[in-house]
Amino acid sequence: KIKLSEKSQKITASVTLAIDAKAKQMMAEGIDVISFGVGEPDFNTPENINRAAIEALDKGITRYTAASGLPLYREVICKKLKDDNNLEYKPENIVVSNGAKHSLYNALLAICNPGDEVIIPVPYWVSYEELVKMADAIPVFVKCSEENEFKMKRNDLLAAITPNTKAILLNSPSNPTGSSYTKDELQMIADIAVEKGIIVIADEIYEKLVYDGAEHISIASLNEKIKDQTIVVNGMSKAYAMTGWRIGYTASNKEIAKIMGNIQSHATSHPNTIAMYASAKALMEDQSSVEEMRKAFDERRKYMVERINQIDGVSCITPKGAFYIMMNISKLKGKEIAGKLIEGSMDFAEICLDKSHVAVVPGMAFGVDDFVRLSYANSMENIRKGLDRIESLIKG
Ligand code: PLP
Numbered sequence: 071k072i073k074l075s076e077k078s079q080k081i082t083a084s085v086t087l088a089i090d091a092k093a094k095q096m097m098a099e100g101i102d103v104i105s106f107g108v109g110e111p112d113f114n115t116p117e118n119i120n121r122a123a124i125e126a127l128d129k130g131i132t133r134y135t136a137a138s139g140l141p142l143y144r145e146v147i148c149k150k151l152k153d154d155n156n157l158e159y160k161p162e163n164i165v166v167s168n169g170a171k172h173s174l175y176n177a178l179l180a181i182c183n184p185g186d187e188v189i190i191p192v193p194y195w196v197s198y199e200e201l202v203k204m205a206d207a208i209p210v211f212v213k214c215s216e217e218n219e220f221k222m223k224r225n226d227l228l229a230a231i232t233p234n235t236k237a238i239l240l241n242s243p244s245n246p247t248g249s250s251y252t253k254d255e256l257q258m259i260a261d262i263a264v265e266k267g268i269i270v271i272a273d274e275i276y277e278k279l280v281y282d283g284a285e286h287i288s289i290a291s292l293n294e295k296i297k298d299q300t301i302v303v304n305g306m307s308k309a310y311a312m313t314g315w316r317i318g319y320t321a322s323n324k325e326i327a328k329i330m331g332n333i334q335s336h337a338t339s340h341p342n343t344i345a346m347y348a349s350a351k352a353l354m355e356d357q358s359s360v361e362e363m364r365k366a367f368d369e370r371r372k373y374m375v376e377r378i379n380q381i382d383g384v385s386c387i388t389p390k391g392a393f394y395i396m397m398n399i400s401k402l403k404g405k406e407i408a409g410k411l412i413e414g415s416m417d418f419a420e421i422c423l424d425k426s427h428v429a430v431v432p433g434m435a436f437g438v439d440d441f442v443r444l445s446y447a448n449s450m451e452n453i454r455k456g457l458d459r460i461e462s463l464i465k466g
Pocket residue numbers: 109168169170171172195241244245273275305306307313316317318
C-alpha cells in the first residue's frame with residue numbers, strides 16, 4: 071500500500087460543513103429542515119456588486135493580474151482600512167486571497183516553523199486548529215469562560231505563552247461566540263504580544279456585524295509596534311454577503327506580505343479577477359446594504375436570545391457581534407431527550423436534527439462540549455419555527 075501524507079491525514083473534515091451537508095441532504099429528500107448551522111448570510115449579494123462583476127466582464131477585466139491581487143482593489147482596501155480602522159497601509163502591505171480562510175493559511179505558512187506554538191482562545195472557529203496543524207505548528211488552547219463572555223483573560227494568556235509561542239489567533243467579533251473584545255482588552259493582548267515578541271493574527275471578518283453600540287476596533291490600530299506585529303485578516307464574505315465569491319485579504323508589514331505573496335504566487339496565484347473588481351466596487355460604493363443586513367441580524371439576535379432564555383434547561387449570553395449564539399446545554403447533560411441520553415453537544419445536535427429537523431452545530435467542533443452553536447443567519451420565520459421545535463423537543 072502506498073503511504074500517504076501523515077500530516078494531511080491528521081487533518082479532519084470540517085464538522086460545520088458535515089452537519090450542513092446532512093441537513094441539505096435531508097432537505098433534498100423533501101424534509102422541512104430548519105438550519106441554524108450555516109455560517110453565511112442568508113441575503114443575496116447586493117445588486118450593485120453583481121453589476122460591478124458584469125461591468126468587469128464587459129470591460130474585459132478577466133485576465134491574470136498581480137499575484138497579490140488586483141492593484142485597484144488593493145488601493146481601495148488601503149482606503150477602507152484608513153477610513154474604517156484608522157490604519158495606514160500601502161498596496162504593498164496587502165495580499166488578496168481566495169477568502170479569509172486562504173488568507174489565514176497563507177499567514178500561518180508565512181510565519182510558522184515546525185514546533186512553533188499558536189495560541190487559540192477556546193471556543194474557536196473550527197478551521198483554526200487544522201490550519202495551524204497544516205502549517206506544521208502546534209495549536210495551544212486557552213479556555214475562555216462563558217462568565218467572561220468567552221474572552222481570553224490576561225493570566226490565562228500569560229500562562230499559555232512559552233518560548234515557542236509564535237502567534238495568537240484572535241477573532242473579534244468571534245465565530246462561534248459572537249464576543250467582541252473591548253479596546254482595553256485588546257490593549258492588554260497587544261501589550262503582552264509586543265513585550266513577548268508574538269505575532270497577532272487578527273481575524274476581523276465579522277467587523278461590520280456588531281450590536282448594542284459595540285465598536286469594532288482593530289488591535290493593529292492601538293500603536294505602531296503592535297501594528298508591525300499584526301496580520302489583519304478581513305474579507306467580503308460576511309459583511310457583503312459574498313461567501314461564494316471567495317475574496318479575503320490581509321494587511322501586514324511588508325516583509326510578511328511579500329512572503330505571503332510569494333507563497334500565493336506559486337500555490338494559487340491571485341484570486342478571481344472579476345470577483346476582485348466587484349469587491350473593489352463593493353468597498354467604494356454605497357454601504358447602506360451592509361447596514362440593512364446588520365439591522366436584520368440584530369433583530370433576529372435579540373429575538374433568539376430572548377427565546378432561548380425562556381426555554382427551561384438551556385440559556386445563552388447576549389452576543390455583541392457576528393451572527394452566532396452559543397446555547398448552553400450543560401443542564402441537559404445526563405438527561406434523556408426523545409429517548410436519547412444526552413452526554414454532550416454531539417448527542418444534542420444529533421437528536422435535534424433527527425427528531426426535530428433542526429440543524430445546530432455541536433460545541434465539540436469549537437472545543438467546548440457544554441454548548442451548541444446556533445446561527446441566526448436565517449429568516450425570522452425560520453428562527454421562530456426552529457426555536458419552537460427545540461422548545462418542544464426539550465420539553466418532551
Ligand atoms: N474567519 C472566521 C472566523 C469565519 O467564521 C470564516 C467563515 O466562516 C472565515 C474566517 C472565512 O471566510 P471566507 O473564507 O469565506 O472569507
